[in-house]
Amino acid sequence: MKHRSGSVRSLGFLLLVLAVTGCGGTANHSDLPRDRGTLRIGLMPKLIGIAYFTACNRGAQEAAAELGVEVTYDGPPVDKVEEQNKIVDRWVAQEFDVIAVAPNDPEVIAEPLRLAREEGVVTLTWDADANPTSSQRQLFVNQAPIELVGFALVDVLGEAIGGEGKTVIITGSATSPNQNAWMTAMHRRLAHRYPKITLLETLVSDEDQGKAAQLARDVLAAHPDLRGIWGITSMALPGAAKAVRDAGRSGQVIVTGLGLPNVMREYVKDGTVPRFVLWNAEDLGYLTVHVGARLARGELPPGRHDFGRLQQIEVTESEVILGPPVVFDRANIDQYDF
Amino acid sequence: MAQVRTITPPRWRQWSAALAPWLMLLLALALLNAEEVKPRAVMRFWPAWAETGTLAVALTAIMLTGGIDLSIGSIMALAGMTLGLLWRDAHWPIAAAAVAAVLVGGLAGAINGALVVLGLPSLVVTLATMAFYAGLALAISGGERISGLPADFCELGRERIAGVPTQVCLLGAALMAGWIVVHHTRFGRYLFAIGDNRTAATFAAVPVRRLELALYLASGLVAGLVAVFYTARTGAAIPTAGQGRELEAITCVVLGGTLVTGGFGGIGRTALGIVVLAHLEIALQFADQLKITLPGSDSPWQLTGQTRLIILGMLLIAVAIWNQRARGTRA
Structure with a gap:
């Protein structure tokens, strides 16, 4: 009898916990577009919390607003390669349509990216490339040749x-x-x-x-x-x-x-x-999201393409090239914030 | 050892202590269900947790004697880098390099054991060697990762045997071996005896020193073995590998109900602890978009990497205290 009453009490507690967390969760899930019509793109920097990648994310969110897609920006808080793999696995499980990674290691990221593509996810690298053969990534968004x-x-x-x-x-x-x-x-x-x-x-x-x-x-x-x-x-x-x-x-x-x-x-x-x-970090994030959305919705043959405000971007068999590097001097430096 | 006072605690405390891990597992599964995570996706996170779990099995034996091994994560890094360097710079065949890595793990464990046998507290010894082995791994590698390991070696960490990831098979084997040794041999009975009262065990002619040396040696060997599987899975030898693994492994053991002070616990409990902690952590990862706005606060509280660590840390402390009280034992 004692046994029974103990379990019942615990079960009640569990339900209470579930109710609390459940409510908190659903209330806020609703403000994220979760219907399958919205493309979900995961953008992963080498690490979060540094100005360069934060600037990339600003550009990415600008592109997301233009295209009506949802861009999730997340990455390891420290330079720890395995964290990137875990996040890729999680994004695959959450059924993201596009995963774009700036890998900390070209080989370590390869296996999760390959598995992601097997699941039908569009896989990109940006800022740094993964091993193209072992990762099977579709395109590398290259900031500058x-x-x-x-x-x-x-x-x-x-x-x-x-x-x-x-x-x-x-x-x-x-x-x-x-x-x-x-x-x-x-x-x-x-x-x-x-x-x-x-x-x-x-x-x-x-x-x-x-x-x-x-x-x-x-x-x-x-x-x-x-x-x-x-x-x-x-x-x-x-x-x-x-x-x-x-x-x-x-x-x-x-x-x-x-x-x-x-x-x-x-x-x-x-x-x-x-x-x-x-190079312009904001443009790099902006371009990466555009390329991801384009690939998820169809083909992106080699040649020159326009991506939003970026015109005549060169696309090759394995890379998208943002363009020549930017030279910063006294005249233009105040236009940039990263 | 401090004086031990034993009183019979109320029954409900014992029950709640036994029930706590199961409740947490239920909570984890409910969270995964709420986030609509498919079982196949959850399984993808198993290999990493099975590696931690394998460490926890060896650690259980040590903790039963009232000892601890904080250096297992660092030994993983050291063994992994040994493997990578022997393969890349000394041009050893990868299989030989893997064997050497396991042996280096064993050597590191033996050093721990020797220092403990000299009479130093295991906490102090392994805290020191945790820093030492991690530093050594960084020093011999110059902090550089070694990637591009042969593909057929990487298969070892990525293959499935009858649909089960190799790491999970390794964990299964470790649990089986651990269960037999701890619960069905004289060696195992000695572990409990040492944990109960080290001095009494010594007087009862238990070969305490030899046993402790064997325990830490085994823990090192296991860490070396896990490092091989880990290196194969990631495809690279990483000098910072294994960081924080020791804490996860300890949490698995404690969550299962093995007492930190030794003398009570077992492999079955650790198995439960591994399953619970793994799924709780996986579930919390998926709850990254779960925001809870507390009353009276404007900004929603969101789960991040850091808050996950805080939750796991608090969990460890709470469960450790509760288990100790439930056994009526206070050191």
Whole structure:
């Protein structure tokens, strides 16, 4: 008897809990469009809570409003690769129509993406690519062709120092495929266009702003006639810029590279970094959502297509290319907020 | 060990303690049902939880003696990186690298065991080696992931045997072995004896030291084995792998009703704990769009990664206290 009454009481408690959570849930589910007519797109950054990806999401939500689709933006709060896999699995279970991932690792993400496609989900990568063969992803939304980024980096500095002088590159990690590909393009451009620019060495900053600043200080001390520094990651660039400014050699040593407008604004305004290179993050998110919606509703053959406000975007067999990189300078930097 | 006071607690407390995991399982299933999650989708999250569960089986034996092993997650990372580095840099065949990974896990466990046998508290020892092994995994790999492992090796972590993921098979085997060892051998009876009263067990000629060494060694071997399956599943050796796994495994054991102070519990309880925690966590993941507006608050309260951790942490504490009280044992 005692047994019975205990279970009954517990059952009552359970029902109460269910009633509370259930009510809370349904009340709020109703304000999300859940009918199957609305396309549901999952947009996953490498990690959430950083300005660059938040800007991508702003563009994505703009596209979502235009197209009348629902874009869920979610990702790992820390750089933990397995979290991305879990979210992909969850989105498949929640019957998303499109899943677009900026993978932290090209191989680790491959298996869940492949399974997602098997379930009939449209799979995209953006910002960074997954292994195209093992992931079977449909398209990679590429922010800027590697080649053009490398060329722009060289041209920005080459023009500023009149095509001659000693320079160094500060990179993030020795094994990053992106950074190594950019540097290959830079070497080619230097050899063709600026034979009088000497590249002294390539320094590895371990994706650490403090270390990049230290490396730049050492180089500045060792070479009084140094003319330019490339910091080709968003950590290396502000580190190098700070070192040059602190040494009082702004303008004499030109710093440039890849960086975020909000971080680099002060250095652009004081002349340490007259110009630097990146792409428009909002446009990248905007384009990714447009491509996802287009693929979910039909075909996207190779060629040039218009996606909302972005005209004549190049689509190849495996990539969509946002376009040439953006060069930020004193005139345009205030238009960007990321 | 502190003085132990035993009183018979009210029956309802015992009942509620036994019922609590089942209620949580019901709650989890109800949540999954409310979110319209298909069973097939839920099963996709099983392999990861089966890995944690396998760790929890070895941990149960340790916790029965009143000990703990906090380093299992870090051992996973160390073993996984050993596998990756031997394969990529030393050009070992992947199978040999996998065996070496398990052995490295065993070695790490043996070091834990040796330090515990020296008389240091297991909490202190494994807290230290948790940091040490994790740091070692980062150091030997330079913090870089090693991906592109051979496809047929990856199958090991992705295959199904008669529709059951390999990790779940591994968990099944571990539960079976654990159940036999803990509940049907003299070794198993000794575990309970040590957990009840370590000093008394020593005087009763229980080979406490040898037993403890064996326990931590086994825990390390299991962590190494789990690391192999984990690495195969993700297709990459990841230096930060296993972070937080030790807490999940401990929660599984405690949720099942094994006492943190040792002497009471078992493998069957841990099996229940694994099933409950796994489905609760899976259900909470899907409840990401569940918003609850508390009265008097404007902003809705929403489940995120962090709140999930808070919920699981509170759960662990609540259940641990409740179980202890239900047994009438207070350390």
